Each structure stands twice: as structure tokens, then as C-alpha cells.
Amino acid sequence: MPLSEYLLRLGDDRLILGHRLSEWCGHGPILEEDIALANMALDLVGQANLFLELAGKAEGQGKSADSLAYFREAIEFRNALIVELPRGDFAFTTARQFLVSVFEMLHLEKLQSSAHSDLAGIAAKAFKETRYHARHSADWMLKLGDGTADSHTRVQNAVNELWRFTGELFEVDDVERDLVTEGIATDRSALREPWRSEVTRVLHAATLTVPDDGFMQRGGREGRHTEHLGLLLAEMQIVARSFPGAEW
Amino acid sequence: MRAREEYWAAVGAVLDPEVPVLSVIDLGIVRDMREERGTVVVDVTPTYSGCPAMQTIEHDIVEALEKAGAPRVVVNTIFQPAWTTDWISADAKERLRAYGIAPPSGTAAVATELIPLQRRQDIITCPHCGSRNTERRSEFGSTACKAIYYCAGCAEPFEYFKPL
Numbered sequence: 001m002p003l004s005e006y007l008l009r010l011g012d013d014r015l016i017l018g019h020r021l022s023e024w025c026g027h028g029p030i031l032e033e034d035i036a037l038a039n040m041a042l043d044l045v046g047q048a049n050l051f052l053e054l055a056g057k058a059e060g061q062g063k064s065a066d067s068l069a070y071f072r073e074a075i076e077f078r079n080a081l082i083v084e085l086p087r088g089d090f091a092f093t094t095a096r097q098f099l100v101s102v103f104e105m106l107h108l109e110k111l112q113s114s115a116h117s118d119l120a121g122i123a124a125k126a127f128k129e130t131r132y133h134a135r136h137s138a139d140w141m142l143k144l145g146d147g148t149a150d151s152h153t154r155v156q157n158a159v160n161e162l163w164r165f166t167g168e169l170f171e172v173d174d175v176e177r178d179l180v181t182e183g184i185a186t187d188r189s190a191l192r193e194p195w196r197s198e199v200t201r202v203l204h205a206a207t208l209t210v211p212d213d214g215f216m217q218r219g220g221r222e223g224r225h226t227e228h229l230g231l232l233l234a235e236m237q238i239v240a241r242s243f244p245g246a247e248w
Numbered sequence: 249m250r251a252r253e254e255y256w257a258a259v260g261a262v263l264d265p266e267v268p269v270l271s272v273i274d275l276g277i278v279r280d281m282r283e284e285r286g287t288v289v290v291d292v293t294p295t296y297s298g299c300p301a302m303q304t305i306e307h308d309i310v311e312a313l314e315k316a317g318a319p320r321v322v323v324n325t326i327f328q329p330a331w332t333t334d335w336i337s338a339d340a341k342e343r344l345r346a347y348g349i350a351p352p353s354g355t356a357a358v359a360t361e362l363i364p365l366q367r368r369q370d371i372i373t374c375p376h377c378g379s380r381n382t383e384r385r386s387e388f389g390s391t392a393c394k395a396i397y398y399c400a401g402c403a404e405p406f407e408y409f410k411p412l
Contacts, residue, residue, distance in 0.1 A: 032385055033386070035389065036388035039392050040388070042296075042298035043296060043298045047297040049298070050297055102363070117328055120328065121326070121328035121329070121330055122297070124327075125296075125297055128330065129392075132387055132410075135387070136387050136388070138363045201363075
């Protein structure tokens with residue numbers, strides 16, 4: 001059970017973030033960025049598919065990645081809250097992508113040496129993809145932070161608003177503690193300092209301020225979500241639920 | 249037992265639907281192929297996690313093998329080692345260039361700095377005119393594996409198969 005639970009977390013973080021990014025398709029600020037956002041969404045949904053497929057196998061009840069994605073309720077999702085927040089403006093989407101991608105890059109880099117060989121292989125592939133996401137969103141942090149007064153204010157506000165959702169990314173609970181001991185999972189708490197130093201370096205170069213740590217929101221890993229997840233799922237799941245078993 | 253040569257030849261004729269000058273063997277997607285009691289087992293590894301061409305590729309591999317006489321085909325997805333553009337041969341890179349896509353330059357070796365702020369841009373040669381006066385417009389292009397570049401020499405955009 002802990003393994004399938006862990007894999008659900010890995011899969012759900014990517015599925016929900018990928019869906020949020022896909023909402024930009026056709027609405028990007030410039031054509032190149034529209035394409036970039038859709039490409040990152042595709043990578044994330046692809047990674048989610050691989051992790052959820054493994055989660056289904058680990059659970060052993062014959063569930064496919066599709067059935068996990070489309071036929072679970074909000075309380076059964078295990079993603080961190082930060083990925084389900086509405087996409088906001090381009091500054092908000094960029095700031096979230098940056099904060100999460102830097103975390104995932106550090107996380108996946110370690111997960112490549114997991115004792116679980118399929119998990120390690122998927123992580124190795126996802127790591128390389130995520131490096132591009134982190135670099136790309138860091139470039140935009142520099143452009144927006146060190147850009148106009150308006151872009152600076154918007155991206156600083158976005159970082160301030162998102163900060164209280166970052167603590168959850170580093171939480172280790174009983175589910176993960178044993179898997180860490182077995183060499184299967186990565187110890188997220190050990191990533192906090194490297195993350196902070198990467199994020200600080202980029203924010204400072206972007207003339208932005210690193211917020212102080214205060215109260216941190218949590219609950220996604222236990223299925224306690226914001227109201228935004230339900231709305232997202234309604235849209236994401238409606239076709240599969242209206243036409244069960246349909247293929248195209 | 250290693251699969252017989254005609255099966256390898258059949259799979260070698262399966263092209264990437266997005267980049268139809270490279271076969272699935274040129275790309276390094278097919279890792280192994282063997283015969284086990286009448287069944288042809290093909291080990292494939294995905295390129296990008298979300299690459300939509302993978303499904304088509306698997307379907308095309310099965311079809312090609314069945315046409316070549318394979319009684320039963322099983323496509324097995326493997327994840328280790330993770331796919332890299334370093335597996336694309338020099339000859340295949342030249343075909344990419346001739347097709348109008350700049351091939352991956354250098355190796356996909358991991359940089360020491362995770363997010364380089366002062367990014368050294370590799371000079372990517374324009375596949376159309378050979379000019380080195382080019383610049384990156386976006387790291388993401390028409391497919392996950394390509395970036396968009398612009399050539400100041402011939403004033404044309406082009407795609408770059410990025411190292412992974």
C-alpha cells in the first residue's frame with residue numbers, strides 16, 4: 001500500500017499541474033510560449049501516465065492509469081495543493097511552474113537511483129524533461145522580475161501568494177518514511193535547502209524578494225483539497241465519465 | 249534467441265511518424281528483439297514521457313513484423329536506461345540535417361549547474377544555409393523533442409532536435 005500511495009502522489013502532482021498548463025493552450029501570451037506551455041503539459045501528463053500505470057500495478061486491483069485519472073473523486077487525489085490552484089495570470093503560472101519545477105528537478109535527480117528499477121527509469125527520463133521546464137521557467141522569472149514595473153509587481157505577488165503552498169512539497173509522512181528507508185522513495189525533507197538556494201539565486205537575479213516562511217498550507221496528500229480541484233476534475237473527467245470505455 | 253535478420257530489417261524500415269527520415273532503430277527506440285517459442289518480443293523505450301508518436305510507433309512495429317511473417321508479436325516497454333539523443337548515430341544525424349532539422353549538438357551530458365543563469369548558447373548551424381549566425385527563439389517547438397531557432401543568414405526559422 002505505501003508504494004501505490006507514493007506513486008499516486010508522484011502521478012497526481014504531474015497530472016494536475018499538466019492539466020493546469022494545458023488550459024493555456026490557445027491562450028498563451030505569444031505563440032512560442034503557447035507552444036512551450038502545451039509541450040510542458042504534454043511532458044507532465046506523459047509522466048503522470050507512467051507513474052499512475054505503476055501505481056495501478058502496485059495496488060494490484062487491475063486499475064489502469066486512465067481509470068485512476070478519470071474515475072477517482074477529489075478526496076482520492078494525492079497531489080500537493082500548489083498544483084491545483086487556478087492558473088491565474090501568466091506571472092502566476094510562471095512562478096508556480098518555476099517553484100515546482102526546481103523542486104521536481106532536485107527530487108527526480110535523486111529518484112533516478114531508487115531501488116525500484118521501473119521507478120528509477122521513469123525518474124531518469126522525467127528528470128531530463130524537467131530540467132528544460134526549470135530552465136525555461138527560470139528564464140521567464142528573470143524576464144518578468146527584471147522587466148517592467150507591472151510584470152515585476154505581478155510576479156512578486158504571485159511568489160508571495162504561492163509561498164505558503166511550498167512547504168507541503170517537502171513533507172515526509174509515515175507512508176514515505178519506510179519507503180525512504182528501503183531506498184525506494186526520495187527523502188523530500190532533504191531537498192528543502194538545495195531548493196531554497198536554487199530558488200533564491202534565481203529570484204535575486206530577477207530582482208525579486210524571497211518571502212519569509214510563515215504558516216504553510218497542507219492536506220493534499222491526505223485528500224484534503226481546495227475547492228479548485230473539484231472544478232478542475234469536473235472538466236478533466238467529464239468525457240471519460242459520459243462515455244465510459246470510449247476509445248478514439 | 250536474437251530475432252532473425254528479416255525481422256530486424258522489417259523493424260528497421262519503421263520510421264518515426266514525426267521525423268520520417270529516421271527509423272526506430274536509428275533513434276534507439278528499439279533496444280532488443282528476440283524470438284521466444286515462436287513469439288517475437290521487442291523491447292522498446294519511450295523517447296519523451298508524453299510523446300504521442302510512441303503509440304503509432306508500437307503499432308507500426310507490430311504491423312511490420314506481422315507482414316514479415318512473425319506469428320505473434322509482443323512489444324515490451326522498458327525504462328532503463330533512459331532514452332538519450334546520444335544514441336542517434338552520426339549517419340542518422342546527417343539525414344536529419346538534410347531533412348531540414350538541425351541535429352542535436354554535442355552530448356546530453358548533465359551540466360554541473362542546475363539552472364545556469366548566464367547560459368552559454370551552443371552555436372547551432374542552420375540546416376538550410378549552413379550559417380552559424382542563428383539564435384534560439386524557444387526551447388519548445390512543434391514536438392517535445394525540438395526547439396525553435398531563427399537563422400539570420402537566410403532569414404528562415406528552423407527546428408533543432410534538442411539534446412536529451
